[in-house]
Amino acid sequence: xxxxxxxxxxxxxxxxxxxxxxxxxxxxxxxxxxxxxxxxxxxxxxxxxxxxxxxxxxxxxxxxxxxxxxxxxxxxxxxxxxxxxxxxxxxxxxxxxxxxxxxxxxxxxxxxxxxxxxxxxxxxxxxxxxxxxxxxxxxxxxxxxxxxxxxxxxxxxxxxxxxxxxxxxxxxxxxxxxxxxxxxxxxxxxxxxxxxxxxxxxxxxxxxxxxxxxxxxxxxxxxxxxxxxxxxxxxxxxxxxxxxxxxxxxxxxxxxxxxxxxxxxxxxxxxxxxxxxxxxxxxxxxxxxxxxxxxxxxxxxxxxxxxxxxxxxxxxxxxxxxxxxxxxxxxxxxxxxxxxxxxxxxxxxxxxxxxxxxxxxxxxxxxxxxxxxxxxxxxxxxxxxxxxxxxxxxxxxxxxxxxxxxxxxxxxxxxxxxxxxxxxxxxxxxxxxxxxxxxxxxxxxxxxxxxxxxxxxxxxxxxxxxxxxxxxxxxxxxxxxxxxxxxxxxxxxxxxxxxxxxxxxxxxxxxxxxxxxxxxxxxxxxxxxxxxxxxxxxxxxxxxxxxxxxxxxxxxxxxxxxxxxxxxxxxxxxxxxxxxxxxxxxxxxxxxxxxxxxxxxxxxxxxxxxxxxxxxxxxxxxxxxxxx
Numbered sequence: 140x141x142x143x144x145x146x147x148x149x150x151x152x153x154x155x156x157x158x159x160x161x162x163x164x165x166x167x168x169x170x171x172x173x174x175x176x177x178x179x180x181x182x183x184x185x186x187x188x189x190x191x192x193x194x195x196x197x198x199x200x201x202x203x204x205x206x207x208x209x210x211x212x213x214x215x216x217x218x219x220x221x222x223x224x225x226x227x228x229x230x231x232x233x234x235x236x237x238x239x240x241x242x243x244x245x246x247x248x249x250x251x252x253x254x255x256x257x258x259x260x261x262x263x264x265x266x267x268x269x270x271x272x273x274x275x276x277x278x279x280x281x282x283x284x285x286x287x288x289x290x291x292x293x294x295x296x297x298x299x300x301x302x303x304x305x306x307x308x309x310x311x312x313x314x315x316x317x318x319x320x321x322x323x324x325x326x327x328x329x330x331x332x333x334x335x336x337x338x339x340x341x342x343x344x345x346x347x348x349x350x351x352x353x354x355x356x357x358x359x360x361x362x363x364x365x366x367x368x369x370x371x372x373x374x375x376x377x378x379x380x381x382x383x384x385x386x387x388x389x390x391x392x393x394x395x396x397x398x399x400x401x402x403x404x405x406x407x408x409x410x411x412x413x414x415x416x417x418x419x420x421x422x423x424x425x426x427x428x429x430x431x432x433x434x435x436x437x438x439x440x441x442x443x444x445x446x447x448x449x450x451x452x453x454x455x456x457x458x459x460x461x462x463x464x465x466x467x468x469x470x471x472x473x474x475x476x477x478x479x480x481x482x483x484x485x486x487x488x489x490x491x492x493x494x495x496x497x498x499x500x501x502x503x504x505x506x507x508x509x510x511x512x513x514x515x516x517x518x519x520x521x522x523x524x525x526x527x528x529x530x531x532x533x534x535x536x537x538x539x540x541x542x543x544x545x546x547x548x549x550x551x552x553x554x555x556x557x558x559x560x561x562x563x564x565x566x567x568x569x570x571x572x573x574x575x576x577x578x579x580x581x582x583x584x585x586x587x588x589x590x591x592x593x594x595x596x597x598x599x600x601x602x603x604x605x606x607x608x609x610x611x612x613x614x615x616x617x618x619x620x621x622x623x624x625x626x627x628x629x630x631x632x633x634x635x636x637x638x639x640x641x642x643x644x645x646x647x648x649x650x651x652x653x654x655x656x657x658x659x660x661x662x663x664x665x666x667x668x669x670x671x672x673x674x675x676x677x678x679x680x681x682x683x684x685x686x687x688x689x690x691x692x693x694x695x696x697x698x699x700x701x702x703x704x705x706x707x708x709x710x711x712x713x714x715x716x717x718x719x720x721x722x723x724x725x726x727x728x729x730x731x732x733x734x735x736x737x738x739x740x741x742x743x744x745x746x747x748x749x750x751x752x753x754x755x756x757x758x759x760x761x762x763x764x765x766x767x
Contacts, residue, residue, distance in 0.1 A: 185239040185248065188212055193234055194300075196257070198267075198292045200284050205229065205264035206293065208301060209240070209254040217305035219520035220253045220297055223312050224290065224319040226367070227378060228263045229256040242313060242487035244508035250517065253304055255297060259319060260289060261375055269376050271368075271413050272318065272343055272430035279326045290323035294330055307520045310334040310441070313484045314454060318432065321461055324443060325435050333519035335512060337446035338454040338483055339461055344427040344680065346456025349417065352696060353676035353683075354649055355733070357724040358389055359453065359599040360417070361402060368413040382406075388595035393721035394586075398736045421732040423680035433464045442473035444515050444528075446507075448481030449536060450494055450604045455699050462547070476547050477511055478702070479503045479534040482601040495605035497665070500539040535630065536667075537656065537704035548633030548700065552761040555629075557622065557711060559750035559757070565622035565711055569755050575691075577751035581616045581716075583648065585725040585741040588718035589617055599722060608655055608664035611714060618748060622711040624659065629705045633761040635668055635698040639715070640754035642692060645728035645744035646685040648674045650694055651719045654758060655712035656705050664712060667703050671723050672696040675730055685730030691754055713758060717746050 190212050195203035207229045211218055221240075231238055240247065240254045247254075261269025276283045279291070294308050308330045312320040317339030324334045343349045349360045365382035384392050396402060399418065407414055420426040443465055447458025455478075462476040480499050485491055491504025511532060517523030531547035534540070560566045563579065570577065592603050593610035600606075612619050637652045653669035675683035677694045686692055705711055718725060727736045728744040750756050 181239045182237050185209075186237045188248070189237075189254075191234055191237055193232070195266075196293055196296045198260075198284070198289055199281060202260060202267040203265070204257050204260060204267075204289065204293065206255060206257040208297075209237075210301065210303065211251045211253070213251070214303050216251070217303050218251050218253045219516070220255055220294075220301070220304050220308045221247065221516065221520075222255045222257070222290075222294065222297070222308055222310050222323075223316060224257045224259050224286075224293070224310075224323070225312065225316045226259050226262045226269065226319075227315065229258055230263075232264065242484075243311075244505075244513045246509060246513045247516075250513075250521075253297075253301060255293075255301075257293060258375075259286070263375055263377050265375060267375075271416075272340060272432075273322070274429040275322065275325060275432055275435045277435075286319055286322035287325040287327075290319070290331075291326065291328045294328040298330055305521070306330055307332045309516045309520050311337065311516075312339070313337040313487055315340060317454065317457065321432055321436070321457075324439050324441050325432075327440050329440075331441045333442045333444070333516055335444040335446060335515065336461055337458070337486070338448065338451055339445070339457040340454050341433050341457035341460050342427075342431040344423050345431075346460070346699070347454045351456075351670055351723075352672045353423070353680055354671045354673040354726075355399070355724045356599065357393060357399075357721045358597070359722075360414075361393075362598045364411045364414040364417075365406070368411045369407075370410045370412065384597045387597060389597040389721050390590055390595065392597065393724075394588075397738050398727075398740070399724055399734050400737065418734045421734045422683060423676075433460055434468075436461065436464045437468045439465055439469040439472040439474075442475075442515070442519050444475045444477065444512065446486060446512075447476075447478045448483065448485060449478055449534070449701065449703075450481060450485075450602065451483045452599055452601055452604060453483040459700055474530075475515070475528045476531045477507060477533070478531075478700075479507060480536050482605075495602045496607065496663070497536075497605050498539075499534070499536075503534055503541075506541075533632075533702045535702045535704055537706060538628075538630070542702070548761060549763060552632060552763055554759055555762045556757045556759045557713075558755055559620050559713070559748065561750070563618070563620050565620045565713060569757075570750055570752055572750075573752040575751065575754075577754070578642075578747045578749045579618050580745055580747040581618060582743055583616055583717035583728065583746050584743045585718070585727065587616075588720035588725055589614060589651075589716045591719045591722035603722070604666050604669070606666070608653060608666050608714065609662065611716070612664065614716075616716060616718070618713075618715040620713045620715075621657065624708050624710055625705055627707050628765060629711075629760075630703070630763040630765070631667075631705070631760040632700075632702045632763045634700050636759040637696045637698060637757075638759070639694045639696075639756045640691055640749040641674075641694055641756075642689055642747045642749075643674070643686050643728065643744050644688050644746075645742060646688065646730035647726055648686065648728055648744055648746060649717050649719075649723065649726045650674055650696070651714075651716045651723075652696065652698070652758070653714040653716075654698075654701075655714060656703065657710040657712050659708045659710070668698050668701050669719075670696065670698045671719060673726065683730070691749060715748055717744070
């Protein structure tokens with residue numbers, strides 16, 4: 140999934156990089172004119188050096204997939220093929236309609252590649268039937284069809300029909316395109332030598348796009364399904380107009396919409412098959428497990444460069460877990476991981492020197508494209524110099540520097556816990572108070588949920604993780620705990636494990652935890668990592684369990700990895716809440732299938748978080764030694 144302008148919120152900064160289109164929305168007519176002029180020059184230069192052909196490439200079952208090929212006009216040498224498969228269109232269509240390849244370093248076009256883009260099965264100009272997160276087959280014979288076989292058949296056809304190729308193929312893609320890149324490395328064609336899945340979707344229930352730990356990500360899923368999953372004329376599905384919000388304020392719109400069941404009755408009217416199917420599966424059942432591609436990442440033969448962003452609200456889970464799973468299930472694979480200070484896909488455009496109010500001190504995106512991604516493909520597709528990539532190349536936020544690691548998470552780390560204390564404090568020492576009355580409480584009201592951003596956005600703002608969190612800190616339904624100023628730097632690396640001892644007056648609740656770096660100069664509250672656990676899934680995502688009202692219960696959540704330095708003089712903060720709206724759909728705070736809940740099911744609940752010796756709520760970090 141992707142997202143477009145702050146008011147429209149879908150297909151957004153990646154419009155060019157992902158969809159291959161030539162327009163990016165920018166504020167100001169002058170900037171638009173400047174960009175249009177630059178893009179016209181880019182097209183002219185690209186057309187001078189590349190010729191375009193369009194093909195309907197047959198798959199093993201006879202279905203034909205629309206494929207655009209841009210090949211160097213210089214036929215005196217052979218070139219590697221770089222393939223991208225997409226559900227978002229390979230536009231522009233027509234042999235004379237050109238669009239330079241977006242999202243890659245300019246060094247690719249200068250070096251000479253055969254650029255191939257393909258509409259996946261059932262989308263735009265390709266035949267067949269489209270299935271979201273196409274389930275992967277356990278075997279691939281002559282009659283077994285999935286995205287892996289479509290990739291294999293495409294590569295085989297390209298090698299035999301596109302002249303002047305050097306017999307080597309690379310595969311890449313961002314977001315949903317990244318999912319297709321992951322599928323392509325399974326039972327890969329022998330000519331596929333290297334792949335870079337970037338922010339790939341891997342598991343839609345556990346951590347990518349539509350859910351985090353079973354909690355439904357409302358804004359991103361609603362926008363995506365409203366725009367890119369609507370039935371229309373013809374046999375192939377395509378993305379249409381963005382959804383029109385009335386009022387143009389996501390918080391007010393979704394509050395007015397009410398329960399999830401109203402989305403279809405009021406807006407989709409059965410015309411979004413993806414939404415309709417999703418609403419039938421409120422637990423991690425066979426439908427979701429079949430769409431988890433991670434178990435299939437075995438015996439991977441191409442080299443793999445997985446890419447993610449610390450601030451990627453869509454698919455950082457996929458990038459991290461594709462890398463980790465290949466390392467576990469296919470240890471012989473040349474498997475690398477890159478993570479920078481980026482929102483979703485930001486490494487593919489611009490300089491990457493900042494995100495919202497955060498500044499990183501260097502052009503991180505350009506560095507990745509020129510010095511990591513391009514040398515990776517050059518080495519494996521054309522015997523270029525070995526870039527000698529480390530196992531993990533990660534940008535350390537807070538300290539604003541790139542670091543190289545032989546493993547990820549890094550070795551030589553120590554575990555360190557921060558505990559909730561009396562007086563809303565944070566401490567590195569376990570509480571000594573053993574009283575059962577050692578708790579803090581708040582009332583969570585689904586009719587007045589905690590917003591995830593302070594403004595009126597209508598989608599999942601891709602930079603919401605860079606927003607100053609002070610807008611939420613003063614609410615009575617947000618618990619805020621803060622440490623003393625740090626006496627020395629502290630660098631957290633890898634996953635963060637939150638353990639909460641809680642009780643609720645209801646039978647279900649969400650638990651949102653935000654780890655924050657408080658800057659001493661101006662009080663800026665920098666969100667380092669935040670995530671949600673839908674309480675009924677605390678012991679099993681397949682078999683949810685209710686809470687017993689008033690009973691103290693342990694809830695454990697592993698939050699996505701970080702590499703962040705809390706500098707000397709800064710303070711650490713935790714915010715704990717039970718709503719994050721409309722990023723996450725409201726929990727009725729009653730144990731039930733939330734997808735089928737009605738308005739009368741939603742109720743207030745009194746939430747307690749405990750902090751005694753025996754019920755010590757904590758956040759466990761992995762801490763690196765100081766880097767000199």
